[in-house]
Amino acid sequence: MKRTIITLLPLLLWLALPTRAEVQEHLQEQYYDVQVVSGQSLNRALNEASPIRQNGQIYHAYARWQVQWNFWWREQRDGRCRIDLTRTRLNATITLPRLGGGDAQQRQRFAMYLNALREHELGHYRIGQAAAAKIDTALRQTPEYPSCAELQRQANQRANAILQRHIEQERQYDRQTGHGRTQGAWLTE
Structure with a gap:
């Protein structure tokens, strides 16, 4: 009997821990x-070389970020469900x-x-960082739901709303x- 209790103890301690998270x-x-x-317009050379074109505009730099999230839940015997682990x-x-x-x-x-371009694009990246952190927090704080299907739907709705x-x-x-103009990312020539 003691052996069973000792074996179950680590599992019970793990189940009692708060939701675990990992943001990568x-x-x-x-x-x-x-x-x-020499003598060529720097702005013109950048415009000709840039592969970044959107809606008829040419940009000299671009930041693209994507947040992906996963979560794992535990279903109670009565069907209630809560998130145990997140990975964002x-x-x-x-x-x-x-x-x-x-x-x-x-x-x-x-x-x-x-330097000014990089700083501006890092501003975009910081917005992505904030999105990832808030999504992860929202997922970890998702309350228990009567079913795992409802939990999954609600958690994804919360994450998508934050992303938007x-x-x-x-x-x-x-x-x-x-x-980026106000940050010095602007060429007048």
Whole structure:
């Protein structure tokens, strides 16, 4: 009899723990090449080289992020269900230009511009980080439901609502910063 109690004790302790969570983040930078010759407009060279085009607009940098979530639940004998474990992943890629050629003044100007571009795109990434953290928290705080089907539906609705709010926050971020202009990501030439 003691052996059964000892064997069940770790399982009972694990079941009594609060919901466990794990947020994983992966950020990757990728580059496209820009060739500029002395005297050439840096802005024009970037516009010609940039692969980033949306709605008829050319952008010199871009951040793309995606949040994925999983959760595991435990069903009680009476059918009630609650989440025991969550795993939320944020995968992001920032695309930036890489300068080749140019004179010292162009390279210096590009370096300052690139820093501002990177900072702006990291702002997008931080919005993705906030989305992932809030989704994970919301999933862990999902209350118990009368059935696992209802739990799954409600948890995914909560996560998707948070995701949509952060996608809108990204749009507002671009409007407020003029797609990075107010942060120095702007070439006048």
